[in-house]
Structure formats: structure tokens, C-alpha cells
Amino acid sequence: MNNGSNIIASLVDVRRSFTQGDVTIDVLRGVNLQIRAGELVALLGPSGTGKSTLLQALGLLEGGFTGSIKIDGVETRDLNPDEHTEIRREKLGFVYQFHHLLPDFNALENVTLPQLIAGAAPEEAVERGTALLSALGLSERLEHRPSKLSGGEQQRVAVARALANKPRLVLADEPTGNLDEHTADIVLSEFMGLVREQGTAAVVATHNERLARKMDRIVRLHDGILTEG
Numbered sequence: 001m002n003n004g005s006n007i008i009a010s011l012v013d014v015r016r017s018f019t020q021g022d023v024t025i026d027v028l029r030g031v032n033l034q035i036r037a038g039e040l041v042a043l044l045g046p047s048g049t050g051k052s053t054l055l056q057a058l059g060l061l062e063g064g065f066t067g068s069i070k071i072d073g074v075e076t077r078d079l080n081p082d083e084h085t086e087i088r089r090e091k092l093g094f095v096y097q098f099h100h101l102l103p104d105f106n107a108l109e110n111v112t113l114p115q116l117i118a119g120a121a122p123e124e125a126v127e128r129g130t131a132l133l134s135a136l137g138l139s140e141r142l143e144h145r146p147s148k149l150s151g152g153e154q155q156r157v158a159v160a161r162a163l164a165n166k167p168r169l170v171l172a173d174e175p176t177g178n179l180d181e182h183t184a185d186i187v188l189s190e191f192m193g194l195v196r197e198q199g200t201a202a203v204v205a206t207h208n209e210r211l212a213r214k215m216d217r218i219v220r221l222h223d224g225i226l227t228e229g
């Protein structure tokens with residue numbers, strides 16, 4: 001279901017502080033961000049500025065935020081953890097720097113599992129998983145376990161998994177950060193191509209300006225504030 005609006009995610013005046021002993025760090029100091037459906041947004045900023053924290057806000061992965069966090073028009077702040085989980089399952093996909101694939105499952109199973117959990121019929125899940133992995137050049141690797149795949153291949157499986165349930169928004173935290181530059185370029189280009197083909201929006205945290213420039217929009221986090229361009 002979608003709310004008819006073109007905005008898939010919206011943050012208004014989002015703040016987050018962390019306190020460790022006597023020290024409080026204001027990591028997000030009033031972040032505003034609107035992501036349109038199908039839009040690819042690069043999130044840049046030096047290490048430790050709060051890119052992961054911002055993705056956690058969008059992914060409804062942590063508490064402790066103030067401000068408004070809307071996903072597909074729904075204000076999430078007052079929802080309970082089960083409702084957050086449901087929104088994550090229905091609308092969001094995640095890719096991390098390290099793939100977090102299940103080691104005892106093969107590539108195809110890693111992509112079909114989230115679909116089965118979401119209630120897809122097994123044949124449907126296998127068909128979609130095979131199509132996604134094939135689009136990423138892994139048609140010959142469906143039955144390989146993660147340990148038998150290269151780093152780039154593992155990240156491709158993680159990308160396919162993130163898209164398995166047709167999310168409206170994919171949140172990617174340094175998705176190619178542990179790959180060499182050449183492989184990172186290829187995997188990120190494939191990721192962007194697939195995301196565009198699926199009409200999914202994405203926010204991609206990265207240190208890589210060059211790759212960021214290939215996306216629709218760049219936002220930068222600096223001193224807890226987000227700026228455009």
C-alpha cells in the first residue's frame with residue numbers, strides 16, 4: 001500500500017545524542033530530509049559524523065531519536081516495535097558494509113528466505129530470487145554458500161536479498177566499503193542499475209565522492225546538520 005504521495009521517507013528536525021559517562025555527543029542536531037519515490041540519494045560525510053546513525057533513524061532500527069520520521073506517509077515515532085518491524089519488512093531493504101549473509105544457506109536461499117518469512121509462495125520466492133541474482137551475474141552461483149563466493153559476489157547476494165521483498169526504500173551503509181576500488185565500482189553500478197529498474201528509492205552512505213556523483217542527489221552530514229549538494 002502506498003499513501004499516494006511521492007515522498008517515501010521524510011525526516012523533520014531529527015535529533016540524536018549519545019551519552020557515555022560524562023560526555024554527551026549531539027550526533028544529529030536537527031536533520032531534515034525528504035526522499036522521493038525511486039530517488040537515489042548519496043549520503044556523504046567524514047567518518048564518525050553520524051551517517052550510520054541517520055540510516056538507523058530511517059530504518060527504524062534504534063530508539064532515542066526525537067523529531068518526525070515518516071515512512072510512506074506514516075509517522076513512526078509513536079508506533080511500537082512490532083509495528084516498526086512490519087514497516088521494515090514491507091517497505092525497507094538493508095545492505096551493510098559486511099554482507100551478513102547466513103553462512104549455512106546458499107545464495108538463492110539467502111534471497112528467498114526473507115520472502116518466505118514475508119509470506120511469499122516458495123515457487124514465487126525462488127523465481128524472484130533467481131531473477132535478482134541472475135540480473136547481478138550470479139546465475140551460476142545460486143547454490144554456492146557465502147564462504148564459496150568472492151567478496152563482490154557476497155555483496156551482490158546481499159543486494160539481491162535487500163531487494164527481495166520489493167522494498168520502497170533501500171538503506172545502504174557503505175555497501176561496497178570492504179571491496180577493492182574496481183569491484184566496488186562494478187557492484188555499486190549494478191546495485192544502482194537494479195534499484196532503478198525496480199523503481200526503488202535508495203539512500204547510500206559512502207565516503208566515495210566519485211560514486212556519489214552518479215546518484216540523483218548528494219546530501220552531506222556535517223556537525224550534525226544535513227546539507228544538499
Ligand SMILES: Nc1ncnc2c1ncn2[C@@H]1O[C@H](COP(=O)(O)OP(=O)(O)OP(=O)(O)O)[C@@H](O)[C@H]1O
Binds near residue numbers: 018020045047050053
Ligand atoms: N550506541 C552508541 N553509543 C555511543 N556513541 C555512539 C553510538 N553509536 C554511535 N555513536 C557515536 O556517534 C557518532 C556517529 O557514529 P556513526 O557510526 O553514525 O558515524 P558514521 O558517519 O556512520 O561513521 P563511519 O563513516 O566511520 O561509519 C560517533 O562519534 C560514534 O562514536
